[in-house]
Each structure stands twice: as structure tokens, then as C-alpha cells.
Amino acid sequence: MAFAEYGKLDGLGLAALVKEKKVTALELADEAIARAERINPKINAIIFKAFDAARGSAKNGAPDGPFSGVPMLLKDMRAGAVGMPTRSGSRMVPAIPADHDATLVARYRAAGLIPLGKTNVPEFGILPVSESKLYGPARNPWNTDHTPGGSSGGSAAAVAAGIVPLAHATDGGGSIRIPASCCGLVGLKVSRGRVTQGPDNADSTAGLSVDNCVTRSVRDTAAMLDLSSALDFSDPYFAPPQQGSYLDGIKSAPKKLRIAVSTTNFLGAPFHPDVAEAVQKAVKLCEQLGHTVEEAKPAVNSEEMTQAFMTLWATASAFGIEMLMRMTGQKPSLDNLEGLTLGLYERGKAVPAVQQIGAQQMMYRVARLMGKFHEQYDLWLTPTLAQPPLKIGTIDIDEQNIEKAFAPIIDYVPFTATQNATGQPAINLPLHWNKANLPIGVQFVARNGGEMTLLQLAAQIEQAQPWFDKYPQL
Amino acid sequence: MTISEYGKYDALGLAALVAKKKVKPIELLEEAINRAEKLNPKLNAIVYKDYENARACAKGKLRGPFAGVPFLLKDIFAFTTTMPTRQASKFMPAIPWMHNSLLVDRFLGAGLVPFGKTNVPEFGLVATTESKLYGPAHNPWNLDHSTGGSSGGSAAAVAGGIIPMAHANDGGGSIRIPASACGLVGLKPTRGRMSNAPDFGEVIDGLATDLVVSKSVRDTAAALDATAGPVQGDPYWAPPQPNSYLEAMKRKPKKLRIAFATKKLDGSAFHPDCAAAVKHAAKICDDLGHEVEEGSPDLDQSRLIPAFMALWGGSLANGIDTVAMLTGQKPTENDFEGTTWGLYEQGKRLTASEYIGAKAQLQMAGRTAARFHEKYDMWISPTLGLPPVKLGFFDLSERDVAKSFGAQIDYVPFTAMQNATGQPAINLPLYWNKDSLPIGVQFVGRFGDEEGLLRLAASIEKAAPWAHRYDSIRV
Numbered sequence: 001m002a003f004a005e006y007g008k009l010d011g012l013g014l015a016a017l018v019k020e021k022k023v024t025a026l027e028l029a030d031e032a033i034a035r036a037e038r039i040n041p042k043i044n045a046i047i048f049k050a051f052d053a054a055r056g057s058a059k060n061g062a063p064d065g066p067f068s069g070v071p072m073l074l075k076d077m078r079a080g081a082v083g084m085p086t087r088s089g090s091r092m093v094p095a096i097p098a099d100h101d102a103t104l105v106a107r108y109r110a111a112g113l114i115p116l117g118k119t120n121v122p123e124f125g126i127l128p129v130s131e132s133k134l135y136g137p138a139r140n141p142w143n144t145d146h147t148p149g150g151s152s153g154g155s156a157a158a159v160a161a162g163i164v165p166l167a168h169a170t171d172g173g174g175s176i177r178i179p180a181s182c183c184g185l186v187g188l189k190v191s192r193g194r195v196t197q198g199p200d201n202a203d204s205t206a207g208l209s210v211d212n213c214v215t216r217s218v219r220d221t222a223a224m225l226d227l228s229s230a231l232d233f234s235d236p237y238f239a240p241p242q243q244g245s246y247l248d249g250i251k252s253a254p255k256k257l258r259i260a261v262s263t264t265n266f267l268g269a270p271f272h273p274d275v276a277e278a279v280q281k282a283v284k285l286c287e288q289l290g291h292t293v294e295e296a297k298p299a300v301n302s303e304e305m306t307q308a309f310m311t312l313w314a315t316a317s318a319f320g321i322e323m324l325m326r327m328t329g330q331k332p333s334l335d336n337l338e339g340l341t342l343g344l345y346e347r348g349k350a351v352p353a354v355q356q357i358g359a360q361q362m363m364y365r366v367a368r369l370m371g372k373f374h375e376q377y378d379l380w381l382t383p384t385l386a387q388p389p390l391k392i393g394t395i396d397i398d399e400q401n402i403e404k405a406f407a408p409i410i411d412y413v414p415f416t417a418t419q420n421a422t423g424q425p426a427i428n429l430p431l432h433w434n435k436a437n438l439p440i441g442v443q444f445v446a447r448n449g450g451e452m453t454l455l456q457l458a459a460q461i462e463q464a465q466p467w468f469d470k471y472p473q474l
Numbered sequence: 475m476t477i478s479e480y481g482k483y484d485a486l487g488l489a490a491l492v493a494k495k496k497v498k499p500i501e502l503l504e505e506a507i508n509r510a511e512k513l514n515p516k517l518n519a520i521v522y523k524d525y526e527n528a529r530a531c532a533k534g535k536l537r538g539p540f541a542g543v544p545f546l547l548k549d550i551f552a553f554t555t556t557m558p559t560r561q562a563s564k565f566m567p568a569i570p571w572m573h574n575s576l577l578v579d580r581f582l583g584a585g586l587v588p589f590g591k592t593n594v595p596e597f598g599l600v601a602t603t604e605s606k607l608y609g610p611a612h613n614p615w616n617l618d619h620s621t622g623g624s625s626g627g628s629a630a631a632v633a634g635g636i637i638p639m640a641h642a643n644d645g646g647g648s649i650r651i652p653a654s655a656c657g658l659v660g661l662k663p664t665r666g667r668m669s670n671a672p673d674f675g676e677v678i679d680g681l682a683t684d685l686v687v688s689k690s691v692r693d694t695a696a697a698l699d700a701t702a703g704p705v706q707g708d709p710y711w712a713p714p715q716p717n718s719y720l721e722a723m724k725r726k727p728k729k730l731r732i733a734f735a736t737k738k739l740d741g742s743a744f745h746p747d748c749a750a751a752v753k754h755a756a757k758i759c760d761d762l763g764h765e766v767e768e769g770s771p772d773l774d775q776s777r778l779i780p781a782f783m784a785l786w787g788g789s790l791a792n793g794i795d796t797v798a799m800l801t802g803q804k805p806t807e808n809d810f811e812g813t814t815w816g817l818y819e820q821g822k823r824l825t826a827s828e829y830i831g832a833k834a835q836l837q838m839a840g841r842t843a844a845r846f847h848e849k850y851d852m853w854i855s856p857t858l859g860l861p862p863v864k865l866g867f868f869d870l871s872e873r874d875v876a877k878s879f880g881a882q883i884d885y886v887p888f889t890a891m892q893n894a895t896g897q898p899a900i901n902l903p904l905y906w907n908k909d910s911l912p913i914g915v916q917f918v919g920r921f922g923d924e925e926g927l928l929r930l931a932a933s934i935e936k937a938a939p940w941a942h943r944y945d946s947i948r949v
Contacts, residue, residue: 238711
């Protein structure tokens with residue numbers, strides 16, 4: 001088939017074509033690879049190509065599953081896949097191909113998905129941009145001077161540019177939702193414990209970080225979660241039980257929801273006018289759909305939370321880097337780490353365990369507070385970012401003083417880390433593009449375990465105000 | 475009933491009498507108090523008495539599966555507005571908490587009538603119940619022996635006949651160890667099954683959890699029904715639970731594949747009495763039609779125990795420092811038992827990345843255990859490596875953590891593993907040695923499978939009942 005349609009279909013749409021034998025898995029893989037070869041030089045989304053292996057899998061016939069024959073990409077963090085290295089964007093991580101699939105990747109393959117390669121990230125996924133010394137910056141397909149966000153920026157750029165309909169992503173502070181916001185995609189951060197990180201990880205970054213995907217359609221996210229969320233009884237803990245298939249669930253509208261909306265950050269500062277406009281549009285949409293929206297904000301002490309959050313990220317980085325030191329015999333320095341990462345490592349390695357535990361307890365207190373907040377509200381609507389997507393180079397990855405390095409980030413990313421702290425699910429929806437034609441996302445936050453509510457609302461909104469056909473002109 | 479028959483009933487049995495109006499809650503409470511007054515001087519099970527609030531509670535409106543049943547709370551967690559919780563440490567101020575733990579509200583909501591707090595070792599750190607603050611709890615089967623720990627006061631009060639069931643918690647075996655030493659049922663639920671609201675998200679990084687010690691399996695099942703279940707704000711949940719464990723327990727288990735341990739995880743032998751108890755349990759299971767064979771998960775104890783102690787040490791240090799901050803005290807070695815101080819100092823020295831590494835190691839043990847359970851539904855081990863030790867067996871002034879806790883691990887070689895992996899495990903009182911001391915065995919289930927454990931336990935209780943054993947206790 002001639003592939004004008006490729007970009008007009010989501011993952012399930014492409015899978016349907018394969019099922020109807022209108023196209024083969026190999027043709028889909030070839031189309032995705034052709035697009036990658038054409039587009040990737042402009043956006044630097046894919047940093048490891050496993051094209052031959054993908055063609056091989058496609059030729060052999062992908063397993064019969066919901067996404068049979070659909071090409072996809074894996075983020076360069078976790079998501080270990082046979083034959084592909086995973087370097088987390090760091091020169092310090094050796095480029096050794098994995099000898100086994102992560103459980104999640106095995107589930108992707110069993111569902112018929114065909115991984116084409118690995119996508120760009122900032123070093124260790126620490127930043128809301130995807131710029132690293134190892135890979136160079138990923139670029140936003142809507143405007144290549146701008147960041148696609150991070151840390152799943154390569155995945156989001158590849159999906160937004162139409163290379164693949166969906167890609168794996170992870171989120172430890174907003175890293176699914178932020179790039180989804182910057183690139184105009186659907187990005188669901190799942191509840192803590194919803195998706196296994198086995199067999200090599202269990203609760204990454206003290207339970208802050210989770211795996212899922214970025215997609216163009218709500219139903220793709222629903223179907224991806226269906227295949228990712230089976231219980232693995234070797235996990236240390238679980239999310240609240242799933243209420244049936246998400247893909248089936250989104251066929252029904254949500255009940256009438258009570259939604260809180262925040263129009264300032266925790267400290268009361270207003271957002272960029274483009275962002276404020278995006279939030280107002282989302283409010284209006286929700287109201288038109290029959291939901292109740294009122295201004296409210298949980299009483300989170302954001303300074304304390306940011307401190308605790310930084311402690312957990314610093315110590316997780318230190319732990320990971322110390323493990324690399326033992327495995328590879330390297331010493332951390334500016335030769336193998338970026339200045340910002342080195343600063344974070346220095347900070348993290350000095351933290352005593354008692355402070356680590358204190359930081360964890362701080363997170364749990366925020367979770368209790370949010371639990372109370374959601375006694376009153378089904379959902380909480382916030383902007384995903386406080387400003388439009390940053391220009392590339394805004395964050396100085398050479399800055400070793402982490403207060404200085406992170407200062408621009410804290411204002412830029414006002415809310416997303418809260419859900420990593422509490423374990424709640426939250427979804428970015430692409431409901432607004434500013435005058436410069438850059439996407440401005442909003443996020444909806446649900447009770448812990450409330451992915452179904454989020455996806456039902458998302459599907460309802462998608463129908464009321466579709467975004468699928470919006471593509472950047474590259 | 476005449477009140478002299480009080481001791482023959484389990485908690486649900488007493489609640490049924492109340493429901494049929496054959497006895498009043500206040501009569502049950504007065505009987506429990508009489509027994510406490512008579513027995514406690516010998517057992518030292520109860521360390522704080524709250525009779526007046528309990529009397530008011532017994533005279534009030536009581537609803538729930540345990541309506542009117544007298545009850546005791548352990549002196550660790552289970553915070554209440556009416557009683558202090560000191561964790562056997564003089565460093566902890568003797569003041570009530572500003573609110574009830576959710577667990578306490580759930581106990582109250584089930585109709586239980588708490589009238590005191592039970593004895594523990596300092597901060598629940600050791601497998602015996604001895605402390606400078608409270609002195610030792612004594613084992614009702616032989617007063618010279620330890621009740622086990624850390625829920626030793628609760629177990630002694632139940633085995634001694636003061637009450638049929640008491641609150642307990644378990645961060646390394648502290649429900650199962652005293653249940654073993656005192657001949658009781660003791661279930662450690664799955665990680666995330668019990669909420670730690672509102673004061674904690676998780677306790678000791680998810681190692682510790684609450685429930686009860688009881689005489690009957692059904693009391694434990696009903697207690698789990700009354701208290702299990704997460705709330706919004708919990709950091710994570712356990713896999714889904716049945717509508718009612720009490721109902722589920724009544725269904726015979728399907729044919730199970732069960733492995734049993736014949737040596738410790740490091741390959742060394744456990745005491746012949748413990749071996750005999752395991753053999754006995756395996757035989758019962760075999761007779762019930764299950765497939766039983768020798769086997770143990772491939773857990774490397776020499777690596778896991780230090781990781782386990784790292785989490786305990788870090789959490790202890792964090793806890794003591796938090797109390798120090800809240801009360802304006804400065805912790806010194808004179809404030810604590812030697813074992814506590816040694817672990818505190820070790821915990822203070824620990825770095826965050828060592829702590830994260832320890833946690834990661836325990837989580838990988840969870841993966842290993844899960845692979846074992848792809849083959850086996852259950853794993854049987856002795857709960858203890860030795861029969862209940864005599865009081866004074868452990869030197870609690872020892873500050874060297876390797877020495878002090880090394881001796882503990884020899885005594886309790888298995889139980890910490892389930893705290894590490896998060897799996898549920900239940901002690902059942904199936905065997906008594908020639909000294910008439912109870913030798914418990916523990917059954918370990920898959921993550922989330924309390925139902926399987928309770929069904930098996932109930933069928934074993936029917937096949938090899940132990941209730942009559944309690945008649946022989948003479949305190």
C-alpha cells in the first residue's frame with residue numbers, strides 16, 4: 001500500500017490493517033524506518049537503531065495481539081530489550097546490548113509490537129528536556145529550536161513527528177507528561193505499582209518512577225495499559241486493582257465529575273498567558289461536557305516537597321552511579337558525567353539514610369493530604385508546564401551547583417512531581433496550541449488507582465475536541 | 475454460659491454470646507480484667523491498663539463482628555488518644571497520641587474493647603519480650619521461657635487466657651515468633667494489605683505490618699476482614715482481596731503443591747524439635763491430599779540479613795531522631811538498651827545509597843521467592859530455629875550489631891524473609907515438644923495470597939485441632 005494513511009492511523013488502526021491483511025507488518029516496519037531515516041536527522045529522537053532486527057521480527061510475523069505488527073520505540077531508560085543497549089543518556093553507562101527483555105518489553109512483543117530502537121533522553125532522565133552530552137539534543141517537531149520536553153523527549157518527538165504511533169516512556173517527576181505536553185500527545189503517568197519494572201528493577205527512584213507510553217490517541221494509551229498492567233507477583237507492591245479493560249472502559253462516558261482547577265502554582269504565582277489560556281479552554285470543555293469545575297488547590301508545602309523530591313533524586317542518582325562505578329571501574333568525573341549530574345551525585349552520596357527515610361516520609365505525608373483532597377474532588381486539573389516548551393539550551397547541563405541548575409526547572413514544572421510523590425495517576429492531554437503553534441498541555445490528576453476515570457474523561461474530551469489530525473510541518 | 479467458660483471461646487465465640495444476649499460486654503470485660511489482675515503479675519503481658527475507658531466503651535454502643543470482645547493493643551503503633559504508646563523505651567514520652575491510628579478505629583469499629591497495651595522489647599527489635607522499661611513477659615506454657623517477640627505481651631495474654639485475641643505487628647517475624655512460642659495462630663499479612671494511616675505511609679520501608687495473634691484461625695480471618703484494606707493516601711496497595719476471608723476460609727483448599735524446609739537457608743541444621751514439627755506439618759498436609767516435597771527458595775541469607783538490618787537500622791535511627799526532635803531530647807547511650815544503641819549508631823552511619831542498595835537487594839529477593847512460587851503454592855518452615863528460649867538467653871546489652879542480631883537470626887532464621895519479600899505467612903501451633911513447649915511452623919504463601927493460607931490453615935485446624943491444648947496451661 002502507499003502509505004499516506006500511515007500517519008492518519010493510531011496504533012490500533014494500523015494493527016487493524018494488518019489484521020485485515022491490507023498491509024503486512026514488514027511494510028509497516030519499512031514505512032516507519034523510512035520515516036525515521038528521513039525525519040530523525042531533524043529531531044534526533046532515535047539514538048539507537050535496531051532496524052534490521054525489527055525487519056526480521058516483522059518478516060517472521062508478529063505475534064497475534066492487539067498491536068500485531070505495529071512499530072514502536074523504546075526509551076533509553078529501563079525497557080531493556082534483547083540486542084539493544086540501554087544507556088540512560090550517560091557516557092558512563094557502557095553500550096552493552098541486553099541479553100534479556102524487561103518484562104514490559106516482553107509484553108509489548110507478545111502484543112505484536114515491534115520495537116525499532118531506543119529514544120533520546122537527558123542523562124539518567126533527570127531533566128524536563130532531552131539534551132545530553134552523549135546524544136545531543138532531541139528536538140521538538142513543532143519547532144526544532146524548542147525542546148520536546150523530557151525525559152521521554154525522544155519518544156514524544158518520534159510519535160509527534162509521525163515516525164511511530166506510540167512509544168515507551170517513563171515518568172519519575174513528569175517525564176511522560178512533560179514531553180507529551182511539549183509535543184501535543186497523550187501521556188498517562190500510571191499509579192505507582194501499576195506496571196511492573198521487573199525483572200531488573202522494582203521501585204525505581206524510591207517508587208517515584210513508573211513506566212508507560214506516549215501516544216496520539218486515547219484508545220492507544222488504554223490498550224497499551226491493558227497489556228502492560230497484568231500483576232507480576234514478584235513485584236514489591238501494587239496499585240489499587242484495575243476495574244476491567246481500559247479499552248472497554250473508555251467506550252463509556254465518565255460519570256459527572258467534580259474537578260478542581262489550579263490557576264496558580266503552589267506558591268500563588270500565575271502561569272504564562274498561553275498556559276493560562278490552555279487551562280481555561282480545558283475548564284470550558286469540561287463544563288460543556290457536564291462536569292463541575294471549581295478553583296481549588298491542595299495545601300501542599302511545595303518547598304518542603306521539592307527538597308524531599310530533590311533528595312530522593314540525588315540519592316537515587318548516587319546509588320546508580322556507585323553501582324556503575326563497581327561494575328565498570330570508572331570514577332565519576334566530568335569526563336563521563338555532565339556537570340549537573342556530577343553535582344547531583346556529589347549531593348546524593350553525602351545524604352545519610354535517615355534523611356532519605358525522612359524524604360520518603362515527606363512524600364507519604366503529601367499522599368495523605370492528596371487523599372483528603374480527593375474526598376472532595378474526583379480530579380484535579382493543572383497545567384502540565386508553567387510555560388510553553390523551552391528553547392533548547394535553556395537548562396545548563398554543565399552547571400554543577402544543583403540549586404542553580406534546577407532553579408529554572410522548579411518554576412517550569414510546577415505540579416507533575418507531586419503525582420510521583422503520591423503515586424497518583426495523571427494524564428497530559430493536548431488541548432491547546434499557542435500562537436507560535438507550540439502545543440500547551442494540561443494534566444488531569446485522579447485518585448490513586450483512578451486511571452479508568454482519567455481515560456474515560458480523556459476519551460470524552462478527545463471526541464469533543466479532536467487533536468489527532470494535527471501534525472507539525474517538518 | 476457461666477463466666478468460668480470464658481476461656482473456652484474464641485473471639486467470634488464470645489461475640490456470638492453477646493449477640494445472643496447470653497452475656498453482656500461489660501461482663502466479658504470484667505472477666506478479662508479479673509483474669510488480667512490474677513495472671514498479669516506472673517505473665518507481665520500487660521504494661522498499661524486502661525480499665526475505665528474500656529468500661530465506658532463496653533457499656534456503649536458496640537457493633538461489628540467482634541462486638542463486646544475484650545482486647546489488648548500492642549505497645550508498638552496502634553496509637554490511641556486514651557493510652558500512651560512507648561515501644562518499651564523510656565525515650566518515648568508516656569503520653570497518648572493526638573488521634574487514633576486507622577487500625578485502632580477499625581478494631582473499635584469491629585466492636586472490640588481495648589483495655590490496655592501489651593509488653594514488647596524496645597522498639598520491637600528483638601525476638602524476645604524483655605526490656606529495662608517493662609521487664610520480661612513470661613511464657614504461659616513455662617514462665618521461665620520467653621514469649622518470643624516482639625508481640626510477646628499480646629501472645630502471653632492470649633495463650634494465658636486473659637483474652638482470645640490481641641493486636642500484634644510484624645517487621646521481621648514479630649507476629650509469628652510469639653505465636654510460635656506461645657502456641658497461637660499468627661498471620662503476617664501481605665505488604666500493603668493493612669493501611670498505616672494516618673501517621674505512616676509504610677513502616678520500615680514496607681517490612682512491617684499489623685494484625686493479631688489469636689487462638690483460632692477464624693478469629694484471624696475475621697480480624698483481617700475487619701482491618702484490611704487500603705485507603706486513599708496509602709503509597710501502594712496489596713493485590714485484591716476476597717470480599718470475606720472468613721467466608722473464603724471455609725472453602726476447602728484445592729490440591730496444593732507444598733515444599734518444606736529441612737535446613738536453614740544457609741544450609742545449617744535447625745533444632746530436632748523444629749525438624750519434628752515441620753515433618754509433622756508436612757505429614758498433615760500430605761494426609762489432606764496435598765503434594766508435599768522437600769524444598770526451599772534460593773534466598774541468600776548471608777546477603778539478605780545485612781540488607782534487612784540496614785533498613786531496620788536506618789528506620790530506627792530516623793525514628794529516634796524524629797522523637798528527639800519532637801520532644802527536645804538528645805539521644806544518649808544511657809537512654810537505650812545496648813542492642814538498640816548499637817543498631818541506632820549503625821543506622822546513623824548508613825548512607826542513603828547503602829540504604830537504597832539494601833532495599834533493592836530485598837526486592838530482588840522478592841523476585842527470587844516469586845520464581846519459587848511458580849512451582850509451589852506454599853512453603854513450610856519452622857517459625858523458630860530452636861524451641862522457645864529461656865528468658866535472659868539474649869544479651870540485650872550487646873552493642874555489637876553482628877553479635878546481638880547474629881544470635882537473633884540463629885533463633886529466627888526464616889521469618890525476616892517474608893518481611894523482605896512482602897509475602898504473607900502464618901504460624902500454626904501444630905507441635906509441642908517433650909517439655910510441653912509449643913513449636914510452631916510457618917506456612918508462606920504467594921504475594922497476596924492470605925486467602926490460600928487461611929483456607930489451608932482452617933483445614934489443618936480441623937484435621938489436627940489444637941484448641942484443647944490451652945486447657946493444659948497452668949499459670
